[in-house]
Amino acid sequence: MTQPLTSDSFATRAIRAGQYQDLSDSHSEGLALTASYVFDDSEDAAEKFAGRRPGNVYVRFSNPTVAAFEQRMAALEQAESAVAVASGMAAYLGIALGLLKAGDHVVLADGMFGTTTRLFQTYLKKFQVASSIADVRDVGEWRRQVRPNTVMFVLETPTNPLMHVADLRGLSALAAEHGILTVVDNTLCTPALQNPVPLGADLVVHSAAKYIDGQGRCGGGVVVGRDDLVQEIVGVLRTAGPGLSPFNAWVFLKSLETLEIRMREHSRNGQILAEWLERHPAVEEVFFTGLRSHPQRELIDSQQSSPGGLLSFTIRGDQEAAWRVADNLSLISLTTNIGDTKSMVTHPASTTHGRLSPEARKRCGITGNMLRISIGLEHVDDIITDLDKALDHVTFSPE
16 A cells, blocks of 8 residues: 555556545644545454454545544534534434434424424424424423323524523433433533533534535534444444545634634624613613523523523514615525524525424414524624614504
8 A cells, every 4th residue: 555656557657646644743633635545454444344453445435534623523522423414404314313213202402403303393294203392491391292102302502592591401301201202402502611511411503504614615524422323323333424525624624723713703793782782772682691681590591601692683563664674675685594604694584494383483482573693703893884774674653
């Protein structure tokens, strides 16, 4: 493999010369763009394919760059293991295929990301996986939802976009009492602001396209937690193939180096903006975990180190008024992602939660006059100025 090349053929030299490089002394992590791997001999190939010897086998489920991202995410989440996949929703699908079976029951948090709820209640329902909804703020309601066949709690905290917060210690303890797995979506806080595993969670999910990347460049997802559970998801990945691109993993690796700094600034800008919105006469209510007025203030302080960069607010008006505000923004982008350096606005009722039934939206508080803002890293005064001008287009009767 590493012997000098002796061919006189141009074609062979163009392909084989300089093929093998030692990158172990590179200060910045390398990017392993390869679909397959070379084995020492036939026995080595057999042993690695059988899982009896460590090493890479095929890009669908094994890559050095992806492995580095997984190791770093596990370390940041204080977890045993991690597996990276193509998207946040692929992470949920891997959990479902690896850990659920027909006849199982799952309890889902009310108000969590709409596509997550749809995955369980529309698609997994076809395979006889039942699910029910519980208020993420009410541990007693989760207890009442437990059935003999309940095997998993799936929750997001804070919820997107209502900013409801789960008692991670309480729900994890309830789950453990009944032999139920707890899966926590930590996309909004990231491990820089919240660590669900030390609080009792079995698995933690991230959509890495959000704050993990932080610049809106790449899609990806990751599941971290107990190694025995993660290995079940690795088996799904090896068979079904929703793997993470090595390039995207490399981008995420570099982004993690600045995650703590970025989350600190997102939180600072978010705090200033939320407090300003609370005082604005055209704004009805603001949802942000950094506000002293948040009804779960004590719980938030016990498990989050900072509020993060996502908030929602309702306009004194209807959906048309909310759309008018969104359409008159010039700096803030009208798009549905979160976690970018650029500030973004979304109308949840017609986009991210638009496929939920009207009843489901009403139950979880997604109203037509609500807007969600992912606060970026622009100067906060410019964000406020843009919103102030857009809110001038709201017509309402002062109280």
